[in-house]
Amino acid sequence: MRRKRAIGYKRRSPRSEKDFGNTSLEKQxxxxxxxxxxxxxxxxxxxxxxxxxxxxxxxxxxxxxxxNQVLKVDEEIDYIIVFKQDRLSRDPLDTLYLMKQLNAVDKHIISIADSINTEDPTAKILVHVLSLVAELEREFISFRTNSGMEKRAENGEFLGGKVYGYEVINKKLSILPKEARVVKxxxxxxxxxxxxxxKIAANLNIQGIKTKNGNQWTVNAVKTVLQNxxxxxYTKxxxxxxxxxxxxxxxxxxxxxTRKVMQARSYTPQKIHPGSYPLSGILKCPQCGGPMVQGNSSQEYKYYQCNKNKNSGSSACSSNLIKKEYAEEFVFKDFLHQLKRKVSPSTVYSVTQSILDYELNPLEKEASKLKKQIGKLEREMLNIMEHSSDTSLNLDVGMIKSHLATKQDEINKIKSALSEITLQVELKQNEAIMDIIEFSIKNFEDFYLTLSDDEKKMFFHSVIKEIHVIKGEKTRDRRIKDVKYHFDFKDINYLIGNIEQ
Incomplete structure (x- = not known):
């Protein structure tokens, strides 16, 4: 008999109070x-x-x-093991979705402190209860923390964080003379x-002065000081x-x-180089490795520029300009090549269908619930009409009509809600989804051209992790080295195939 295999998972919260009652990473x-x-x-x-x-x-x-490793068939993983259930998630819907996906491929969750193994059907109920408890605990902690912060704010107390020009002594702000001189x-x-x-940021950087976190000064860092x-x-x-x-x-x-000067500059100048820069942030500077953003371009010539250089001057990094048109065309063609060569329409269909199936269940339950409500109201109306024909009861006709009208209004409202849900169900059950997917992949370039500037940026950022550039002495020498995606295209088919088995 094969020995069971597992992967462990441990997590520490960014805020210590959220881990109250839990243990360190080492202990987990x-x-x-x-x-x-x-x-x-x-x-x-x-x-x-x-x-x-x-x-x-x-x-x-x-x-x-x-x-992703758990889902790979060749890994033969049987369990995800955590010290406590809330290490996986404090959101009950996320927890239940994870459990459902794992159970579908005969893989299970073990929570040591909670004595849970989802191989046991009764444990699934306990997971549900514990995930709800974790959510309530999260909300209680948030409420308790916020209430305390509000009280301290009313008293003008320091509420935490780092403030350039000050140090914290006994939970109170005390002036640091050296940094205070920089603020002035x-x-x-x-x-x-x-x-x-x-200009202020560049001069501070030339003098070798660092921010509170030891970084170089930027436009935003200077503005933050001036607005604080x-x-x-005051405290905020x-x-x-x-x-x-x-x-x-x-x-x-x-x-x-200072306010007068800043307000005079606060008008929004007209763009001399309209259009979006969708690769901003994910395009990486070949010198410092930081993000590249919209450069100080003209209407005719548009470039991406090192963000450090743009915000902090040449002492932080060189501009390392790369042509906008070239970079975006290269990246988009690379994506098209990967999409059409490595992703099959059936794979995308499987993912889409899995998501739709997950969404359909609550919609169908809600539709069934609304239909029952309509049936109940209609029976009540029939009952009222039957009694109204009984002359021995001597019922008030106006009251009967009013009562029936009220019931009918309720039915109309429910039918309206049911109609919307039914439409959603029909859309999600559309048998032409496969044809739509095949058409979309084949004609993806035409589809891309219909996107707005914001949608193009959202698209690139959702699929691409970062783009590396070859360092060159001149702009014409800089070329895209490689494109790193958030996922491996070839693994998409592989993973979906495992789930379907």
Whole structure:
């Protein structure tokens, strides 16, 4: 008999109060290893998400990588093992969806502290209950934390975080003279000498002055300082300012003058280079590895530019311009090549159908519920009409008509809701979905051209992780080196094939 195989998963929340009652990453791993040894289970690997929220699966790279490995047939993984159920998720719908997907391929969840193994049908009910408890606990913690913060805000107390120019001593802000001088420098350059944000940032970087986090100054970092009312003695909580207990760094006269200068610059200039830059953020600078964004281009010549150079000047990085038209055309053609060569329409159909099936169940249940309500109301109306024909009861005709009209209004409202749900069900059961998918893949380029600028950017960012550029001395020498996707195209067919088996 084959020895059972498992993958462990551990997670630590970004906020310590959310992990109240749970254990450290080290302890979680020790318990997983111990459980596997005691139950003769082969522990293949342990994945971790450190300082990641359990409110959703989004942004948890460790979880996503683990989930993909579990689904691979050749890995022969039987279990996902966690120390406690809420390490997987604090959202009950996410938990139940995960359990459903795993059970469909005969794979199960083991939660050590909760004594849960979803191989046992009764354990599935317990998972549901615990996931609801985890959600309630999350909401309670949020309520308790927010209530305490509001009380402290009313008293003008410091609410946490890092503030340039100050240090925190006994939970109170205390001025750091060296940093306070930089704050005054920024305000004076803006208000008195009328310097722009980029010029201020570039000069700070040339002087070797760093931000609170040890980074170089950017346009946004300078603006953040200039907009921070903590420098004139206020604290902020949920958009509301309260007089604080700390010592201000900036005088009100200088603050007011700064506001005038910033307001004069706050108008939105007309774009001289219209159009979106959909690769902004995912296109990486060949020198510093940071994101590239819309460059200071003309109407005729448009480029992507290193974000550090744009915000912090040449002391941070070179511009490393790359032509916009070339970069976008190359990336889109690479995607088309991958899509048409490696992804089959049947694979996309399987994924789509799986999602639709998952969505159909609650819709069909709701439709059934509404139909029962309509049937009940119609029977009640028939009953009223039967009694109205009985002259011995001497019923008021006006009252009967009013009662029937009320019932009919309720039926009409329910039928309207039922009609909308029925339409959704029909759309999701559309037998032409496969034809639509095949057409979309074949004519994807035409489809792309119909997208808005925002939709194009959303598309690229949803499928592409990052794009690397070859370093060149001149703009014409810079070319795309490779495109890294959020997924491997060839694995899509592979994974779906495993699920269907």
């Amino acid at each position: 791993e020790d318990e997983i290893v111990k459980y596997c040894n005691q139950n003769n289970i082969e522990l293949v690997d342990i994945y971790v998400d450190d300082l990641k929220s359990g409110s959703s699966f989004k942004g948890r790279e460790g979880f996503i990588e683990m989930y 420098y920024i305000f004076n350059k803006c208000a008195i000498e009328k310097w722009g944000y980029k 009312q903590q420098y004139i003695g 909580w949920r958009g509301k300012y309260t007089k604080g207990q700390h010592t201000p760094i900036i005088e009100m006269s200088l603050w007011d003058e």
